[in-house]
Amino acid sequence: MSDFLLDERLARDSECLSKLGLCQLRLSRDGRWPWLILVPQRNGVSEIFELTPLDQAVLTFEINMVANALQKVTGATKINVGALGNIVRQLHVHVIARSEGDPNWPGPVWGFGTAEPWDADARKIFVDKLQEALS
Amino acid sequence: MSDFLLDERLARDSECLSKLGLCQLRLSRDGRWPWLILVPQRNGVSEIFELTPLDQAVLTFEINMVANALQKVTGATKINVGALGNIVRQLHVHVIARSEGDPNWPGPVWGFGTAEPWDADARKIFVDKLQEALS
Numbered sequence: 001m002s003d004f005l006l007d008e009r010l011a012r013d014s015e016c017l018s019k020l021g022l023c024q025l026r027l028s029r030d031g032r033w034p035w036l037i038l039v040p041q042r043n044g045v046s047e048i049f050e051l052t053p054l055d056q057a058v059l060t061f062e063i064n065m066v067a068n069a070l071q072k073v074t075g076a077t078k079i080n081v082g083a084l085g086n087i088v089r090q091l092h093v094h095v096i097a098r099s100e101g102d103p104n105w106p107g108p109v110w111g112f113g114t115a116e117p118w119d120a121d122a123r124k125i126f127v128d129k130l131q132e133a134l135s
Numbered sequence: 136m137s138d139f140l141l142d143e144r145l146a147r148d149s150e151c152l153s154k155l156g157l158c159q160l161r162l163s164r165d166g167r168w169p170w171l172i173l174v175p176q177r178n179g180v181s182e183i184f185e186l187t188p189l190d191q192a193v194l195t196f197e198i199n200m201v202a203n204a205l206q207k208v209t210g211a212t213k214i215n216v217g218a219l220g221n222i223v224r225q226l227h228v229h230v231i232a233r234s235e236g237d238p239n240w241p242g243p244v245w246g247f248g249t250a251e252p253w254d255a256d257a258r259k260i261f262v263d264k265l266q267e268a269l270s
Binding site: 046047048049056057060061063064065067068071077078079080081082083084085086089098104106107108110111 | 181183192195196206213219220221224233241242243245
């Protein structure tokens with residue numbers, strides 16, 4: 001894994017919370033929504049179907065583990081899962097907690113408005129709860 | 136499967152192309168993008184993590200099979216895969232072929248503008264090619 005190269009924009013727009021078996025679990029620096037990003041630690045992959053079958057299975061497991069924990073921690077109305085990559089081509093999967101009345105609800109989060117930083121206290125509480133739910 | 140109930144909005148906005156092992160493979164009636172929708176034939180499920188582990192694995196397989204075929208048939212720049220469900224709660228997975236300069240590129244398709252019907256000839260050519268790629 002030591003030679004995995006993270007896309008610069010992913011590095012700038014999110015921070016690493018932990019490393020799962022396959023993916024880096026990252027938190028978006030945009031605090032408008034509880035927004036996690038899973039980045040498989042594989043170079044040169046843009047599409048999920050380019051992963052090996054084993055990696056595809058592990059990615060599915062990690063997405064669902066994280067989505068389930070995120071739903072429990074936030075009590076969100078709906079979890080949005082998406083792999084778009086139109087701007088950043090390195091494969092990454094968004095897992096976002098959505099609640100009625102949040103910014104752009106019920107539309108998507110991508111491309112909406114301008115990022116706002118997390119409140120430091122809210123961020124700490126959220127991350128602590130999430131890590132506990134994942135442990 | 137005989138008692139699977141399809142959400143009315145999914146039925147109105149897309150048409151069934153075929154039935155895979157788990158999912159209905161459906162084509163969006165919005166012809167602005169080549170836009171497929173996979174609907175697992177399971178009642179009462181909103182989140183991927185609510186599926187059984189076996190169904191999660193099969194869904195992953197079907198998403199990737201369809202995404203790979205869609206990429207080959209369209210030559211798209213990027214495949215967008217998303218499970219949002221903020222409006223329609225029945226679990227469904229979008230698999231969309233995106234190309235530079237298409238409507239709202241590089242933003243998401245969801246919630247953008249107004250649906251436009253397929254050109255009948257273009258639709259037939261696309262569906263025939265897709266079915267061949269999947270066979």
